[in-house]
Amino acid sequence: MERKNIRLEELDINKRIITHLQAQGISELFPPQASAFKTDVLNGKNLVLAIPTSSGKTLVAEICMLKAILDGRGKALYLVPLKSLAREKYAEFKKYESLGITTSMSVGDYDSPGKSLHDADIVIVTTERADSLVRHKVEWLNDVGIVVADEVHLINDQKRGPTLEMVLAKLTQIVKDIQIVALSATISNANQIAEWLDAELVRDTWRPVPLSEGVYLDGKISFYRDGKNTQRRINRTRRDELADVVCDTLDEDGQVLVFVSSRRSTIAVAKKLAPFLRRYISDEAMRQLSKGATKIGGAPSAPEASKILARLIANGAAFHHAGLDNKERALVEDYFKENLLKVIVATPTLAAGVNLPSRRVIVRDYRRYEPERGSYPIPILEYKQMAGRAGRPKYDEYGEAVLIARTEPEQDFLIDNYTLSEPEEITSKLASPRAVRAHLLASVAAEMTRNREEIDSLIAGTFFSHQFDQWEINQHVSSALGFLEEGSLIETSTDGSYTATPLGKRTSELYIDPYTAILLRDVLSETDDHNIIGILHLICHTPDQPLTYVTKSEAEEYEVTVDDYLDKLMIEPPIEESPRAYSDFLAQIKTATLLQDWISEKTEKDITERYNVGMGDVHRFVQSAEWLTYAASEISRIINATSHIHFLHNLRSRLRYGVRSDILELVDLKGVGRVRGRMLHSHNLVNLPDLYKVPIEELARIPTIGTSIAESIKKQLGFDIKLTDTETEDLIDDDDSIDSMQTLLEDFGA
Ligand SMILES: Nc1ncnc2c1ncn2[C@@H]1O[C@H](COP(=O)(O)OP(=O)(O)OP(=O)(O)O)[C@@H](O)[C@H]1O
Ligand SMILES: [Mg+2]
Incomplete structure (x- = not known):
């Protein structure tokens, strides 16, 4: 159905924002975005935006954040579940610096350089980092005017969901009038989330780039879009069906993202596909790929897994999973975006939110294995998130998501249960002993809840209490309080009020169970x-x-x-x-x-x-x-x-x-890690006085040290040295500390 777009100028926002967005190539709002702005969201009303993948939820959140900041309602907190997503959003929001609006990010072992979280207007954090900020009662939280919960269906996640709903419940309680904007493409019970958050709800099925979903069997993909079924024949020339389905898209200059269920499979499948890719890659691209490969696996001491990744990259393919380190992860994503890599084989760590040029997404495995559960079919919600990585507005005119079947009954099963199905309803996972004891201790330790009544009122603000009867969780609350008291992490006084013991307080701050x-x-x-x-x-x-x-x-x-x-x-x-x-x-x-x-x-x-x-x-x-x-x-x-x-x-x-x-003293120096430290030691430079005394030229001659590191060491020891190489900082293999x-x-x- 064709619907009229709305021009940006029609929005009641600062003209500088409009000009800025236009410079980014955005002149009109997509229809679902326009619907979002018909609500009261620009005036601070809560919003749940449940619209398809790639329909531009971020832009809506962005405009709301900018409006809140410029209206003086406070700074913005942007919550994300995944590192790759955080990186992408950070790169986008940084562009607002020209408007004087600053962004900081703090995820995992990576904090953005420059502005601290305290000073930034927009702060991107993972849910767990946000929880930690609340536990530490970080002062600037009181200045937050708007919180965006991206991929809010994370609430459904057994491990991490409870943290997200507690963070939202706590923020609502501690920050007066905080605005919440929650985003997801895959919540079928979005109305419940909206009721819980007292938010307006915008739902839509409009997608800027059409997405066909289908199932491959025996040389043919059966596609469905808008209720219509079409068939696509696949050239079967390679004795490997997956390679045929991949190359079918490469033949038309597209790129492909393949999802598999385990890390081991990412590597195996990438290896299997790599030999077919050479003819799709220009010589110039080959040169760049091989440069990247050297960065990842060039050092003789590089681990075998990095060398395998490097070899694959040199051939135009890569694997991607949470075992990659930051450098590898960034290079793979960036090279794919630059159309140097043709194929990425990934675990679900790339399955939410990210914008990648994958015209075709292939979901090879719809079953997953976990030691506790055995093998089980993945939720529809997860499949839909993976499928949604195909056909993104910046990159493609259309997108395709393909499941792989081996038999006809399996094909029917996949079409009925994934292609043509709606995602499951999401449910709160808060009612688990581990989640409840950790979050209760945190709220007592931060003096947010001082007695049972206040605890009950905090719990009443969770999605769990909205979805289920509160008595169902009361049992967990009581036994968690018993557990904490028996373990002397909290104490009850005669009037029934709770306080955290010094051990309890520290436990909460340390973010340990x-x-x-x-x-x-x-x-x-x-x-x-x-x-x-x-x-x-x-x-x-x-x-x-x-x-x-x-x-x-x-x-x-x-x-x-x-x-x-x-x-x-x-x-x-x-x-x-x-x-x-x-x-x-x-x-x-x-x-x-x-x-x-x-x-x-x-x-x-x-x-x-x-x-x-x-x-x-x-x-x-x-x-x-x-x-x-x-x-x-x-x-x-x-x-x-x-x-x-x-x-x-x-x-x-x-x-x-x-x-x-014996080398702890040495590795305390910047630029000296375990390898260089041992090297210095084996050259009889065993402590700082030794390094102080040794002539700089001699130091520089030691293998792995060289001039710039030698200079940097001497400088740190108080010598007045001008670094000859301004890029020394880059040379220094900083030991990631956490x-x-x-x-x-x-x-x-x-
Ligand atoms: N009005 C617009 N005009 C042109 N491009 C737009 C517009 N709004 C968003 N986009 C672009 O669409 C792409 C997808 O947007 P976004 O990442 O926000 O999708 P999403 O709705 O969050 O999807 P997902 O559910 O997969 O996270 C981005 O590249 C964004 O720049
Ligand atoms: Mg998104």
Whole structure:
């Protein structure tokens, strides 16, 4: 159905914004955007915008944020679930700097340089970071006038959903008159979200770029669009059906995004497709690709996974999953946007919000495997999000989403259950012991709720209470309060009011599970003894530490390791418990061993190969262990278990840098990491006085050091040196340090 667009000038907003948007190539509003502005949203009314993928929800949110900022209603908080999405939005919002409107971002281990969150007008954060800001009672939160919840269907997520609804409930309670704008393409019960948020609701099915969804079987895609069914024949010339479906789009100069269910498959499928791509890539593009490949996998010490990625990139294909590190992730996304890479094979970590030039999205796997659940078909909502990555206005005139069937009954199943289906209703996942105890402690510790009545009123403001009877969660609330009190994280006074103990307060600020704090406290208060593997395993035994898996064939090896370590462990192996508890225990032992290798300076290559993980994973394990070690030292301090403190501090530094104790002093220098630190040490430069004394020329001659690093070291030691190379900063492999726990919880773990 053709509908009239509305010109930007008709909007009641500052003319400078209009001119700015026009310069970005936006002159008219899409019809659903126009409907959004017919509500009272520009005057501060809450809005739920439930319109299709790629229909421009961000622009609506953007204009609302700018209006709130320029009207003096306060700064804007933009919540996102995924790192890649945050990066994209940051790049977009930064363009408003020419209007004097500044943007900052804080996600995961990456904070945008420049303006601090405090000073910025627009602040982009992950849900967990927002929660942490609330816990720390960050003062500028009171200046927030508008919060945008992008991809608000995250509420449906078992792990992360509770945090999002609590953040929204808390912000509404602590910031007077805060405006909420919630966005999603895939909530069929958007009316419930709107009622919950007391928001106007705008729904629409209009999409600027038509999207056909279909299912491939046996040389043919059966497409559906607007109720019409069409068939597309696929040239079957390659003895690989997936390659045929991919090349069908490449033949017409399009690009393809393939979704698969596991990281391992991303690599396998990318490898399988790469040999078919050469003829679609110009020589000039080949040269650029090979430059990028060198950046990723060029160093002899690069981990095997990075080398594989590099080889694929050089051939025009790439894989993408949460195990990639920031540099790899950015390069893959940017090269795809520049049409250098023709194909990306990804896990759902690219499935929401991002704008990519993928004319065709292929969802190869509609089943997923999780150890706890076995194999199950993915929710329609997730399929629709993946499908929605196809056909984005900036890049394509049309989009196609294709599922792959092997048999006719399967094709029918896919058409009925995905192609022609509406997403499921989203439901609150707040009623879980883990979520409730963490969020209750946080609200008591921040003095937001001082008694049961106030707790009930906070809970009453959640989506859970809107959707279900509150009594259903009362039970969880009562037992969580009991748990926190018994664990001495909170205290009840005679008048029934709650206060957090010093340990409870710190637990909340540290963003760790109350269960973790109690475990660490109990174990560390019991003994003055400690040893590396014992502590590393204790850390891995907490529910906050991500773990690697133990495969069936590895189980025996780690059973032996358990026996070897038995005297040193601070937690005993489970006896006669479920096999599940034992296999968890083995996974903890395996992860602890990995961490021990890291602080023994085993190379990245050795670690990734021995444990069959990517470097991104290693960083994740290490960062989280570093944080939990810090948490353990904080807890030791609070409970006066002073014998552990120095040991834990030392261990924390070793985890941060991945080094033995003898070079800790060296790696504290900027630009000196585990490799250069060891190199200096092996040249008899073992401490700062040695480095002070050594002539700069000699220092520069040491392998891996060179002139710019030598200069930088000398400068840090107080020498008056002008850096000859202004790009030194780039040369310096900064050791990513992490400042808190919530950053690890983002990304769907995909
Ligand atoms: N009025 C407009 N005119 C032209 N292009 C627009 C307009 N509004 C948005 N766009 C462009 O459309 C693209 C998709 O917008 P956006 O990312 O906001 O989609 P979305 O609705 O958030 O989709 P998703 O549900 O997938 O996140 C962007 O590249 C954006 O610049
Ligand atoms: Mg979006």
